[in-house]
Structure formats: structure tokens, C-alpha cells
Amino acid sequence: MAAEPTAQESRSRDLDKLLLRPGNLVGPNFEPGPALRDDLKEYGRVLVVGAGGLGCELLKDLALSGFRKLEVIDMDRIEVSNLNRQFLFRLEDVGKPKAEVAAKRVMERVSGVNIVPHFCRIEDKELEFYSKFSIIALGLDSIEARSYINSVACSFLEYDSDDSALEETSKPMVDGGTEGFQGHARVIVPGVTPCFECTIWLFPPQVKFPLCTLAETPRTAAHCIEYAHLIKWDEVHSGKAFDPDDPEHMKWVYNEATKRAELFGIPGVTYSLTQGVVKNIIPAIASTNAIISAACVLETLKIASGCSKTLSNYLTYNGAEGLHTEVTEFVKDKDCLVCGPGVLIQLDTSITLEKFIDLLKEHPKLLLSKASITHRGKSLYMQAPPVLEEMTRSNLSIPLFDLIGKIPKDVVHAIGTTTKNDKKTSCLRKLRVVFKGVDGIADMDTAGET
Amino acid sequence: MAEPKTKYDRQLRIWGEQGQTALEKASICLLNCGPTGSETLKNLVLGGVGSITVIDGSKVELGDLGNNFMVDESSVGKSKAKCVCQFLQELNDAVKAKFIEEYPEALIETNPSFFSQFTLVVATQLVEDSMVKLDRICREANVILVLARSYGLTGLVRISLKEHTVIESKPEHFLDDLRLNNPWPELRGLAETIDLDVTDPVAHKHMPYVLILVKMAEEWSKSHDGKLPSTREEKKEFKEHIKARMTALDEDNYKEAIEASFKVFAPRGISSDLQQLIGDRFVEVDSSSSDFWVMVAALKEFIENEGGGEAPLEGSIPDMTSSTEHYVSLQKLYQAKAEADFLVIEQRVRTILKRIGRDPNSISKTTIKSFCKNARKLKVCRYRLVEDEFNSPVLPELQKCLTDEDYSVAGGFYILLRAVDRFAANYNSFPGQFDGVMDEDISRLKTTAVGLLNDLGCNGVTLTEDLINEMCRFGAAELHAVAAFIGGIASQEVIKLITRQFVPLSGTFIFNGIDHKSQLLSL
Structure with missing residues (x-):
């Protein structure tokens, strides 16, 4: 002690x-x-x-x-x-x-x-x-x-x-x-x-200015800045991407915004505001x-x-x-796509992994493109990096049913990109796949033997 | 050294150069540098306050390493004030950091005049008796006092000073100052020049709603004995009139006009808050009055004379669907009116200053301008002496909190935070501070709390056994997460007080770390 x-x-x-x-x-x-x-x-x-x-x-x-x-x-x-x-x-x-x-x-x-x-x-x-x-x-x-x-x-x-x-x-x-x-x-x-x-x-989502306001009826300093950033930059720098971390690029936008503000008699364009608007700086x-x-x-x-x-x-x-x-105290959404039991997808046992991935693109609740698929921690198909893509590519032509061990229903995870508010974002979705015409109990047994 | 503009960019966007300058001029004194005090100062040092003075008489113990980031293995046995000060200096070399190895209680007893050199004193982990004494000293010396304390899963932050006046209160949601219910002649004049029935569809959909509403309000009042819509039916009818003027479904400016029509219906004149402010006894100014009250005196005269019942115009307009030309000319019109109002107020300020025997130019143009721009948003915060609150708290407020379904725990903590100090005064330790005497401490704390409630006149209020047990379980522990929370709040309040921007908390903030149903008590 x-x-x-x-x-x-x-x-x-x-x-x-x-x-x-x-x-x-x-x-x-x-x-x-x-x-x-x-x-x-x-x-x-x-x-x-x-x-x-x-x-x-x-x-x-x-x-x-x-x-x-x-x-x-x-x-x-x-x-x-x-x-x-x-x-x-x-x-x-x-x-x-x-x-x-x-x-x-x-x-x-x-x-x-x-x-x-x-x-x-x-x-x-x-x-x-x-x-x-x-x-x-x-x-x-x-x-x-x-x-x-x-x-x-x-x-x-x-x-x-x-x-x-x-x-x-x-x-x-x-x-x-x-x-x-x-x-x-x-x-x-x-x-x-x-x-x-x-x-x-x-x-x-953040409110964006309508392009016609920027182009035709600017009223505020922010309108002038976004005009220079979103419209003028592309007009002048054919193809060159704007880099918000490049001080030269920022300076250019600031100068253009100042010119536009002067043209329209709009006060308030400063370098600090330009940075704030372009980089969406949160104080x-x-x-x-x-x-x-x-x-x-x-x-x-x-x-x-x-x-x-x-x-x-x-x-x-x-x-x-x-x-x-x-x-x-917020309450949970029982139909939530993310924390709910998962999106239910019914499939034929013959559906290949490639077909399945295509299907996710069209699925109205998912609209998931370029999906990588995992099953119980194991990668079935990976879009990247190239090495893994190559290693898993051969699975594409195999039916998903076979890949997951002929289980009548199970959960697979798909990571891909989806479009939200005009912006591409990575997302992960839990999918409950159920195969049609498979006798659950009998097949569970065979799955156990493999 | 880093370019301060870049280093402070994210905060300059909040309080601007002026706020930053105020911070850089401030000298802050910290009493006790346990985690609550250290974390408070950390946030202030990062923001670039002028100077800090850390006062603590204790040596670093092993237990301090478990809750204070500013001390480490090498600090054990050394002066805590010194170690904390050293680490804080590392965070920002622009800050002047000093320490004094002395117990705050001793300083309060023996050298009260010591505190008058500071802009603000942050006193952490003090017991009731020291808080009361320090508060009297600071009040006398006109030094701002912020009290902060972490105690198990509870804690408090309290501000004490006679009066804090704010010009730039920067409320997040505040109705713009468009005067659509009371347009001045030039605005009316501009509205008269426009044609709402312009045939060009592009011009029609780019007529700013301000002009639409001024024009239509004028038309309405002409056919209604000079009155604006006031009844429900009239308001509805007015909106119908606006709708009828639309020539296409996509006219955002008309949609904005319908949405903003309540600005036409709003009563004229100043808000009740402002009414109260200009009725304050401090408006009777003399040579000892602060600049703020001199300007309020001028504001009062303006409202009663040139303003015709209105405050000076703010002068800025929100963005709205409009052609650039209309928008810019509106902007100029509002600015011109604001400038004219400012000139009148400035004149009145100068006259008042002369009358009370001060230099007429002793208040700068910039200050008066800012005052005019923010005239509708002025704030005055006053704080009771801690002693007065302790002796005679505002009982209905306290009773209400103690019996509230959601906030009785916070109310209970307020009582218990005081009870533990009485306990400590009687038994030389905090309840539950040492293992082995828990049961005895629980019953003693209960007796102490009941006695306190009786002394305060809170009859019929009881604290739950669970809460009293919990307070003993805390055993005066200063948990890092709670200290960081309380210290965070204390530093935020310090920033508001020093920059004189935003509104500091009123009364005492009681932290409830059990379910976060914390409470602000104005006692």
C-alpha cells in the first residue's frame, strides 16, 4: 500500500x-x-x-x-x-x-x-x-x-x-x-x-452571389472582388487556375476589383476584404x-x-x-442515409461488381460516382491508388454475390463522390445488399462452410 | 517578429485596428496561476495584450503537472508564477510578461494600492472574503475586475466595475436604419423622381425596394390623411398594392419590397432602450462626466430638436436588388444625411464641452462619428459590488433559478460555491478536499448551505442531496477542461471590456458542467 x-x-x-x-x-x-x-x-x-x-x-x-x-x-x-x-x-x-x-x-x-x-x-x-x-x-x-x-x-x-x-x-x-x-x-x-x-x-450552405449581379449590377465591394476572382481571372488567364495562396494572384484580383469599384463608384475594396471574400475567411x-x-x-x-x-x-x-x-436536444432522423441501417439495394446474384458500381451512380438516393467498394474491411474494388486499382480490377467482372461469400444479405460500404450544392464531395455510404431468389437459411450454412 | 497585421488577421476582422490598439495598451494582472488563471492569460497573450503580471506565491507540485499546461517536469519545486510567466512569454514576444512570487491574499491585505497600476485584474480561485476585499479596492481605484473560479464540474465568471459603456456593441441582428416610415425630404425627393411604371423590364426589375417602398408609402399616405398603414387589413392591402405593381414573376426587388414592408409600418422614433438611456441621471453632465455621457447629452438634445424624435441616421444600407446607379445614389443619399446629422451632434458636443469647462476639442471627430453611427446600439452595463450581491442578492431572481426545472442545478451551484467558502473558513479545508472524511464533510456542507440560504432569506428552498454530495466529491478539484472553459470565458469577457466592443456578460455566469445547463444570474 x-x-x-x-x-x-x-x-x-x-x-x-x-x-x-x-x-x-x-x-x-x-x-x-x-x-x-x-x-x-x-x-x-x-x-x-x-x-x-x-x-x-x-x-x-x-x-x-x-x-x-x-x-x-x-x-x-x-x-x-x-x-x-x-x-x-x-x-x-x-x-x-x-x-x-x-x-x-x-x-x-x-x-x-x-x-x-x-x-x-x-x-x-x-x-x-x-x-x-x-x-x-x-x-x-x-x-x-x-x-x-x-x-x-x-x-x-x-x-x-x-x-x-x-x-x-x-x-x-x-x-x-x-x-x-x-x-x-x-x-x-x-x-x-x-x-x-x-x-x-x-x-x-453558403450563399453565393448570382453571376448576373457580378457581371451586370455590382453594388458592393464583395461583388467587385468576386467579379475579378470568378469572371475576370478566367477571361485573362486562359486555363491557368487561380491559387488563393499565391500572393501575386491575390494582388491581381485586388487590383482588378479596385478598378471595377472605381468604375461603378463603389466604396470599400481593400486587400484584407479581398482575401476575406476570396478565401471565405472565418474570423x-x-x-x-x-x-x-x-x-x-x-x-x-x-x-x-x-x-x-x-x-x-x-x-x-x-x-x-x-x-x-x-x-x-436534437432528435435523430430514423431514415438517415448515414446513421440509419443503410440504403437497401436488391440485386440479382448475377450482378457483377462493375455493374453494381454503375448502379450506384444512378441510384436516386445515392448518386455516387467513382465508388470504391469494401466488404467487412476487405477491399473489393479501389479506384485509387493505381497499385490497388490494378490489384482489385479483376474483381470487376465477378458477381458481387460471389465476392461477398454468397451470403443472401449483408452490408457493403461504398466510398465515392457525390454532388452537393454544385460541389463535389467525398462520401461514404452504407449499403444493405439483398440478393433476390436466395433462400436465406440454406445459404447461410454454405457461407459458413467456405 | 511576424508582421502583426498578418499574425492578428483573424482577430482584426472582429475588432479592427482600434480594438487591437486598446488590447496592446492594456496591462493585465492575474491573481493565482493555476490552470484557470493560466488559460485565461494564454488566450490574452496570443491576442497581443500589452503587458501581463502574474501573481502567485505557490511552488509547482506534482499535482499541478496534471492540470496545467504551462508547467512541466522541470518546474516542480519552482515558483509557479515564474514558470507560467516563462511559458506565456514564449507564446508572444510582443507582450511584456512579469511575475511576482507572492500570495494574492497577502497583497490584498497589505498593499491595496498595488492594484491601481493595472487596466484590469483577473482574480482566479479566490475565496469569498478575498473577493469582497479585492472588489472594494478595484472599485475605489477604477480598475476593472474579472473573477473566475473553477471548482470540480462547476465554476463562475463575474465582472465587477461601476460602469462600462459601449459604443460599438456590434449586435449580430439589428434592424437597419432606412427610415422608410419617416423619410427625410431628400429621400422623398429621390423617390419622386422615379417612375415605378417604367416600361423597360430591365429597369423595372432593378428598382431598389427602398425607393419602391418610399414611393408607395407616400402614395398611401396621400390617400389616407397622411397616415401610414397601421391595422392588419391596411398592412395586407399595402402589400397587395406592391404585388400588383409587379410585371413579371422573377422580380426580386418587388419580393424584397413585400418582405421589407414591415419597415414602413414600424413606429417612428427611438427604441425604449435608447429612451431609457437618454433618461439616465448621468445625462446631466458636468466636468467629471465621461466622454460617453457628454455625447449622450448631445444625442438627447439632437433627438429633442433637429432629429424630430429620431436618432442620427446610421448612414449605411444593406445590399438589395438594384441597378448599380440607383444603389450608389441611394448610398450617397444615406451617407449625406448621416454626415449632416453628425455635424449637428458634433456642434452640440463641442458646445456642451465648453459649458462644462472642458476643452471643446477634447473628444475627437472619429469618436463622435462612431458614436453617431452606433447611436441606436449604445449599451451601458453596471455591476453591483460583490459585497452587496453577497449580502443582499436580488432574491426573486435567485429563487426563480433555484426552483427552475432546467436551471436549479446551476442555481444550486451558486449557493454551494459560496457555501464551500464558509465551510473552508470554519474548517480550514474545502469539503471533500481530503479523502476519508467524506460523510462528515457532506453533512457539514449541508448545514452550511442551509445556513447560507437562511441568511439570504431564501426560505423554502432546499438543495438536493445529490448536488451536495457532488460538491463534496469535487473536493475543490481544478479540472483542466473546466479550467480551460472558465478561463476561455474570462478571457473573452476581458477582450470585450478592454476593446469596448461587443457586450460583456451581466451578472454572474454559473457553469454547470454536468449537463451544460449553465445560467447567468443578475444578483
Whole structure:
């Protein structure tokens, strides 16, 4: 007994109060004790998606909330304009991958924590990669990326024969987002709470200016800027793509916008506004990111340990006019394409994989093109990279029924692109394929023998 | 050093150069640099405040490594203030960072004048007695005080200063100032020159709704004894008139006119908030009045005289379907009226300044201009002394919260956060701070809380056993995630107070980390 340091001397002095002591306002599976604290270290694997304003905070907060096994994924490099809030980065880090620097800095300061960085796009990772985490924490600034991760997490959710979600297969997520003095934090437990897609209406698409306004009746500085950016650039630079990160390109757009504004007598074009409009810059400050990330990590700790009740299920924070917080309990959409049991597709046993992929293009609920198909973690066909494409190409001419082991019905996953608001986005869909004219029970037996 | 414009770009888009300058001029003092205090300062250092002074008398212990990112293995046994200060300096070399190794309680007792050198004091993890004393000191010295505390899954943020006035409150949703219900002669004049029945379809669909509405309101009032639509039927009829003028289904400008027609029906004159402001006793200005109240005095005169019951025009218009020519000429018309209103107010400000014995030019043109532009959005926040709140809280508000279905937990935490300080004063430790005496602490805390409720006059209110147990379970723990949350809020409030933009919270924010049903209490 003497070997155990007393609570006051321990590194987990404060956290222990919550993890070691019983309480009545706690989660249903709360089992306080040193084993819980150790389990958190050992088995609480959290993936942080995004190493920006929220991601830096999430990593720090998780590392100081009893989690030891963290990973972080981000495709961006550090820029000077990150330094007003992304506190793990210094001026000399500019140009380096965010995920790598963030992981290194937190590990330097919090001993015992291991953080694996992944400097790549979220779509570059296989589904397997995401399946190993107990919780995924999202620190993203785009709807598309949230949507993608959400579909990945939901793809692990299994349903029983009565279409009831099997909770033990649910991969929980916490999601944060900020803009200026405002933000939101939410808990997503697929199968229990609404998923990101169930409440996609909370994030209305950005309103774009009509092209005729830009071309014919500009009225505001933003109209002049978008004219230069979207119309004039292509007229002048035949074929050369506009690069928002190239200062020369930005300068050109600014100059053209200024000329147009002068022509029409419109005030207000500045270089800063030009950048803001063209890159759709969302203003961001350290304090809001800190608040929202902290709420997300507190919920992560509660989900992992049961040490308190959880947020149910969406918190909005607004600090612009006084301080307002509000909790809203959204309900899940039982017909959701993403977290529901999956889109049902009936097929003939003779349908080849190639035909099946073509079918997904036309399917009214899916409209999924260039799909890669996986079955229980195994790739049946991969569109990319070329090596994998070549390796799986021969499957295209084989019936899907045969490829999945002649089971009368099962779930396959398709990752492809779909068009949303005129924008191509990657998405993952869970498909329940059912083969016509196959006797379920008899075939289940044969499947078992192979 | 990085180009500050680039480094601060994302925040300059929120509070502009002016706000940034205010931050860079500010000197902030932090009391206690546990995670709550450290995280508060971190967010402020990143944003580029002028200087920070960290005050903490404790040495870093092993337990601090588990909840504070600003200390590490090498810090154990060293001054916490020094270690935290060092890390903070690393975040931004433009900030002047200092530390003093001393306990805040001692400083409050022995050297109250120390605090008067700061713009703002952030006091974290103080107990009631110290909060009350520090509050009196800061109030006396006119130093802004922000109190922040994390305690298990609860915590609080409270602002204290006599008065905070805001010109740029920047509300997100605020009705534009188009004066469609009370157009001035030039706007009427412009509307008269246009022909709503223009035959060219392109011209017809590019007539801005402002002109459509002014013109049609004029027509209406001519046939209705000079009155605008006021009854439900009249409003409906007015909208029908607009609809009848459409010549094609795709005329967005007419759709906008129908949607915006309520602006014609809105009552003339100023809002009740503004009415209240110009009725404030501070409008009777003298040589000790702040610039803000001098300008409000001028505003009051304007509204009662030249303004004819209206505030100065804001001068900007929202985007709307329109030809460029019409839009630009409207823009110029609104700007010209705003400029004219500004000149009148400026004159009145100068006259008032002279009358109260101040230099007539002591308030800059830019300030007066900003004041005029934001005249409808001015905000005044006043905060009670912490001591007054503690001795005599606004009972109905407290009772309401304590018995509310959703917010009784937050209300309970407010009481318990005070009860633990009474507990600590009596028993020299916080309830549940040490293992082994939990049951005794629970019953003692219960007795203490009941006593407090009685003293406050909250009769008939009881706290649940579960909540009292929970408070003991917390054992004064400062959890990192809670500290980052509370510290985040504290820093956000500091920024609003220093930049004098946006509106700071009123009263006390009580954090409920159990289900996030937190509450703002104005006691």
C-alpha cells in the first residue's frame, strides 16, 4: 500500500476526485476506482481530426484529462495567421505540418502522453484506421470534412435483424465549431443521438452571389472582388487556375476589383476584404476555441469514463452580446442515409461488381460516382491508388454475390463522390445488399462452410 | 517578429485596428496561476495584450503537472508564477510578461494600492472574503475586475466595475436604419423622381425596394390623411398594392419590397432602450462626466430638436436588388444625411464641452462619428459590488433559478460555491478536499448551505442531496477542461471590456458542467 502516492502528491490529484469517487449524478456505467483511471490511459484512444485552432486545444485538454493514447490528423501546414490562436505553434514553425508540430509540443510538456501525427487528408486513410479509436474529436472548419468523418464513424454502426442499433458498435464523436465570439459543441453517438447528417440543416450552405449581379449590377465591394476572382481571372488567364495562396494572384484580383469599384463608384475594396471574400475567411480568436474545445473534451472524458452525465446533445455558445449558452436536444432522423441501417439495394446474384458500381451512380438516393467498394474491411474494388486499382480490377467482372461469400444479405460500404450544392464531395455510404431468389437459411450454412 | 497585421488577421476582422490598439495598451494582472488563471492569460497573450503580471506565491507540485499546461517536469519545486510567466512569454514576444512570487491574499491585505497600476485584474480561485476585499479596492481605484473560479464540474465568471459603456456593441441582428416610415425630404425627393411604371423590364426589375417602398408609402399616405398603414387589413392591402405593381414573376426587388414592408409600418422614433438611456441621471453632465455621457447629452438634445424624435441616421444600407446607379445614389443619399446629422451632434458636443469647462476639442471627430453611427446600439452595463450581491442578492431572481426545472442545478451551484467558502473558513479545508472524511464533510456542507440560504432569506428552498454530495466529491478539484472553459470565458469577457466592443456578460455566469445547463444570474 505504501507504494501508492497519496492523492495530494499524485499527478492526477484533481482528476482522481472525479474518477475515484462515487457520485449520484453520473453516467449509467460509471465504476469509480483506480482501474478506471488506468483504463482511460490504456484503452482510451482518441483521434483528433484537425490540428488548427480547435485541434491544438483539444490535444492539450485531452492530454490533461487522463488520456494517453492520442492521434491527430491534419493536411495543413502552419501559417503566420494561425499564431493568434494556435498556441502550439511558433513563428519558426511556419511551413511545417500542423499535425506533427502539435503532437510534438504536447508530448514535450505532458509526460506519459503519446500522440501519433498523420499529415494527410482524412480521405487518404482507410476505414480500418478510424475503427481503432474509442472516440473521435472533431476540430474542423468545413461541413464537407465533418460530413465525411461522420459517415466513416457511422459506417461502423451495426444493426440487428429488427433494425435496432447495436450500441456496442457505435463510435462516438464530439464536434466543435467556432466563428468569432460564437461556437457550438455537440455529442454524436451514432444510433443514439442524431448524427451530423441528421441535422445537416443546421449548417446552411453558403450563399453565393448570382453571376448576373457580378457581371451586370455590382453594388458592393464583395461583388467587385468576386467579379475579378470568378469572371475576370478566367477571361485573362486562359486555363491557368487561380491559387488563393499565391500572393501575386491575390494582388491581381485586388487590383482588378479596385478598378471595377472605381468604375461603378463603389466604396470599400481593400486587400484584407479581398482575401476575406476570396478565401471565405472565418474570423477566429483563441478564447472561443478554448471554450468550445474544453466543452468537447469534458464530454469526451464523460463518455469514456461515465464520471458525469453527458451533454444532450448540442450546446451553443454566444459571447457577442452578453453571454448566452443553450442546450438543445436534437432528435435523430430514423431514415438517415448515414446513421440509419443503410440504403437497401436488391440485386440479382448475377450482378457483377462493375455493374453494381454503375448502379450506384444512378441510384436516386445515392448518386455516387467513382465508388470504391469494401466488404467487412476487405477491399473489393479501389479506384485509387493505381497499385490497388490494378490489384482489385479483376474483381470487376465477378458477381458481387460471389465476392461477398454468397451470403443472401449483408452490408457493403461504398466510398465515392457525390454532388452537393454544385460541389463535389467525398462520401461514404452504407449499403444493405439483398440478393433476390436466395433462400436465406440454406445459404447461410454454405457461407459458413467456405 | 511576424508582421502583426498578418499574425492578428483573424482577430482584426472582429475588432479592427482600434480594438487591437486598446488590447496592446492594456496591462493585465492575474491573481493565482493555476490552470484557470493560466488559460485565461494564454488566450490574452496570443491576442497581443500589452503587458501581463502574474501573481502567485505557490511552488509547482506534482499535482499541478496534471492540470496545467504551462508547467512541466522541470518546474516542480519552482515558483509557479515564474514558470507560467516563462511559458506565456514564449507564446508572444510582443507582450511584456512579469511575475511576482507572492500570495494574492497577502497583497490584498497589505498593499491595496498595488492594484491601481493595472487596466484590469483577473482574480482566479479566490475565496469569498478575498473577493469582497479585492472588489472594494478595484472599485475605489477604477480598475476593472474579472473573477473566475473553477471548482470540480462547476465554476463562475463575474465582472465587477461601476460602469462600462459601449459604443460599438456590434449586435449580430439589428434592424437597419432606412427610415422608410419617416423619410427625410431628400429621400422623398429621390423617390419622386422615379417612375415605378417604367416600361423597360430591365429597369423595372432593378428598382431598389427602398425607393419602391418610399414611393408607395407616400402614395398611401396621400390617400389616407397622411397616415401610414397601421391595422392588419391596411398592412395586407399595402402589400397587395406592391404585388400588383409587379410585371413579371422573377422580380426580386418587388419580393424584397413585400418582405421589407414591415419597415414602413414600424413606429417612428427611438427604441425604449435608447429612451431609457437618454433618461439616465448621468445625462446631466458636468466636468467629471465621461466622454460617453457628454455625447449622450448631445444625442438627447439632437433627438429633442433637429432629429424630430429620431436618432442620427446610421448612414449605411444593406445590399438589395438594384441597378448599380440607383444603389450608389441611394448610398450617397444615406451617407449625406448621416454626415449632416453628425455635424449637428458634433456642434452640440463641442458646445456642451465648453459649458462644462472642458476643452471643446477634447473628444475627437472619429469618436463622435462612431458614436453617431452606433447611436441606436449604445449599451451601458453596471455591476453591483460583490459585497452587496453577497449580502443582499436580488432574491426573486435567485429563487426563480433555484426552483427552475432546467436551471436549479446551476442555481444550486451558486449557493454551494459560496457555501464551500464558509465551510473552508470554519474548517480550514474545502469539503471533500481530503479523502476519508467524506460523510462528515457532506453533512457539514449541508448545514452550511442551509445556513447560507437562511441568511439570504431564501426560505423554502432546499438543495438536493445529490448536488451536495457532488460538491463534496469535487473536493475543490481544478479540472483542466473546466479550467480551460472558465478561463476561455474570462478571457473573452476581458477582450470585450478592454476593446469596448461587443457586450460583456451581466451578472454572474454559473457553469454547470454536468449537463451544460449553465445560467447567468443578475444578483
